[in-house]
Amino acid sequence: MRTFPLLIGGVAVPAASGATYESVDPFTGQAWVQVPDGGAVDIDRAVRAARAALNGPWGQLTATARGKLLWRLSEIIGREAENLADLEVRDGGKLLREMSGQMASLPDYYRYFAGMADKLEGSVIPSDKPNFLIYTKHEPVGVVGAITPWNSPLLLLTWKLAAGLAAGCTFVIKPSDHTPASTLAFARLFEEAGFPPGVVNVVTGWGPETGAALAAHPGVDKIAFTGSTETGIKVGQAALASMTRLTLELGGKSAQVVFPDADLDAAANGVIAGVFAATGQTCLAGSRLLVHESVAEELVAKIVARASTIVVGDPHDPATEMGPVSNEQQYQKVLSHFASARADGATIAYGAEPVAELGGFFVKPTILTDVTPEMRAVAEEVFGPVLVVLTFADEDEAVAMANGTEFGLAGSVWTKDVHRAHRVAGNLRAGTIWINSYRAVSPSVPFGGMGSSGIGRENGIDAVKDFTETKAIWVELTGDTRDPFTLG
Numbered sequence: 001m002r003t004f005p006l007l008i009g010g011v012a013v014p015a016a017s018g019a020t021y022e023s024v025d026p027f028t029g030q031a032w033v034q035v036p037d038g039g040a041v042d043i044d045r046a047v048r049a050a051r052a053a054l055n056g057p058w059g060q061l062t063a064t065a066r067g068k069l070l071w072r073l074s075e076i077i078g079r080e081a082e083n084l085a086d087l088e089v090r091d092g093g094k095l096l097r098e099m100s101g102q103m104a105s106l107p108d109y110y111r112y113f114a115g116m117a118d119k120l121e122g123s124v125i126p127s128d129k130p131n132f133l134i135y136t137k138h139e140p141v142g143v144v145g146a147i148t149p150w151n152s153p154l155l156l157l158t159w160k161l162a163a164g165l166a167a168g169c170t171f172v173i174k175p176s177d178h179t180p181a182s183t184l185a186f187a188r189l190f191e192e193a194g195f196p197p198g199v200v201n202v203v204t205g206w207g208p209e210t211g212a213a214l215a216a217h218p219g220v221d222k223i224a225f226t227g228s229t230e231t232g233i234k235v236g237q238a239a240l241a242s243m244t245r246l247t248l249e250l251g252g253k254s255a256q257v258v259f260p261d262a263d264l265d266a267a268a269n270g271v272i273a274g275v276f277a278a279t280g281q282t283c284l285a286g287s288r289l290l291v292h293e294s295v296a297e298e299l300v301a302k303i304v305a306r307a308s309t310i311v312v313g314d315p316h317d318p319a320t321e322m323g324p325v326s327n328e329q330q331y332q333k334v335l336s337h338f339a340s341a342r343a344d345g346a347t348i349a350y351g352a353e354p355v356a357e358l359g360g361f362f363v364k365p366t367i368l369t370d371v372t373p374e375m376r377a378v379a380e381e382v383f384g385p386v387l388v389v390l391t392f393a394d395e396d397e398a399v400a401m402a403n404g405t406e407f408g409l410a411g412s413v414w415t416k417d418v419h420r421a422h423r424v425a426g427n428l429r430a431g432t433i434w435i436n437s438y439r440a441v442s443p444s445v446p447f448g449g450m451g452s453s454g455i456g457r458e459n460g461i462d463a464v465k466d467f468t469e470t471k472a473i474w475v476e477l478t479g480d481t482r483d484p485f486t487l488g
């Protein structure tokens with residue numbers, strides 16, 4: 001069995017307690033890797049190492065030097081992309097064809113933010129008072145605790161790391177307990193790129209212990225969390241107790257809104273991409289189809305026809321289109337949604353059962369019709385390949401239905417009417433809207449949620465600033481003294 005150590009202060013170490021745990025390959029159902037079961041002591045060591053790097057060699061580097069290191073890292077990641085993809089497939093069960101693409105895209109994020117490092121300019125503010133020079137600086141927020149989920153471990157980590165390192169921060173990373181391997185392997189690349197020890201530290205372990213210790217550590221200046229809304233609230237409360245800065249990238253229940261003039265073949269393809277790619281285990285899953293009643297039957301027939309041909313199986317096989325659910329806990333959750341949809345009286349247009357012949361954690365792509373908003377499968381994030389279909393009579397109803405959720409991560413509008421496309425996109429309450437498309441992301445485009453989908457944005461030109469504190473500096477220019485009892 002493969003083993004990986006923690007990385008703390010540039011040194012590969014076991015957990016202080018010596019404890020380890022095994023991570024399971026969801027395709028085989030067998031343990032395949034052994035990693036340290038780090039605890040609060042390891043988190044504390046890692047936070048101290050990150051602080052020492054910040055106050056030491058990393059903090060001394062110019063922004064241009066940081067950008068060069070990020071660029072060098074991007075080249076090394078490019079070389080290692082296939083190895084990293086393989087680790088992510090073994091640990092998380094996602095398709096090799098998807099993870100190869102994700103890993104191949106990582107260098108673009110580090111290059112984008114490498115270029116931003118020395119363009120993080122402050123400003124000189126015209127003074128409303130005589131004889132002052134006033135300017136601002138963007139200083140690194142400090143030590144960042146990054147807590148990541150299992151569905152796209154390195155991509156979602158990169159959404160934090162690339163911008164945060166460009167800003168001059170240091171990191172302690174707690175990957176998901178389900179997918180620890182790729183992050184432990186990835187962290188070793190920083191030394192080769194020339195980063196000083198302690199800039200990037202990784203402690204693996206369980207969420208409620210190791211993750212909670214990081215979120216509550218008073219030496220952490222910012223928590224960048226991606227995961228479920230439930231955990232995000234706990235992490236947020238722990239962080240706030242020590243006034244730690246916070247971004248939360250949380251769950252979703254995104255709507256794909258299809259108008260009668262849409263290209264229904266394209267829409268069907270977009271719906272398949274939105275909810276069945278990655279076995280539906282994606283925060284931005286377009287899991288609610290809202291379709292105009294006049295085309296609902298035709299569109300659902302197209303989606304059912306395509307869903308019934310989806311190849312479910314070995315995630316390493318290039319022909320596979322849907323791999324297993326990533327872990328047993330999540331598999332049980334998806335099965336419970338099948339049961340409650342039946343009990344609630346939804347019509348099973350397709351699926352809602354395990355793929356018996358494959359065993360393991362495989363389920364069929366699932367399409368539920370005749371549903372109502374209060375049904376569990378409609379109201380809750382499933383985080384699995386489950387589409388619910390609702391119909392609307394007009395645009396106002398469509399917008400009200402789309403916005404009738406606590407979440408606000410993403411959504412789409414399918415129509416050929418350019419006026420309606422932009423009008424509806426403007427009226428949907430979500431952080432990302434695609435028009436006649438779905439499931440595209442980029443280093444240069446902000447991503448994040450409204451409502452219960454989170455707080456803050458990752459990526460895009462402003463993301464680096466979110467890893468800084470803005471400092472205003474006032475310089476008195478005359479050397480004279482002032483009335484000490486007035487506010488200047």
Ligand code: NAD
Nearest residue numbers: 148149150175176207208211212227228231249250251283
């Ligand atoms: P999760 O909330 O169970 O776990 C996320 C991370 O938090 C893991 O590393 C876990 O170990 C840790 N954790 C668990 N309990 C903790 C605690 N009490 N204190 C601190 N850390 C703790 O989420 P998951 O099941 O790994 O991931 C799936 C969820 O992530 C879904 O809800 C999905 O929508 C969301 N997600 C959001 C985005 C986004 O960008 N908005 C992207 C991907 C996934």
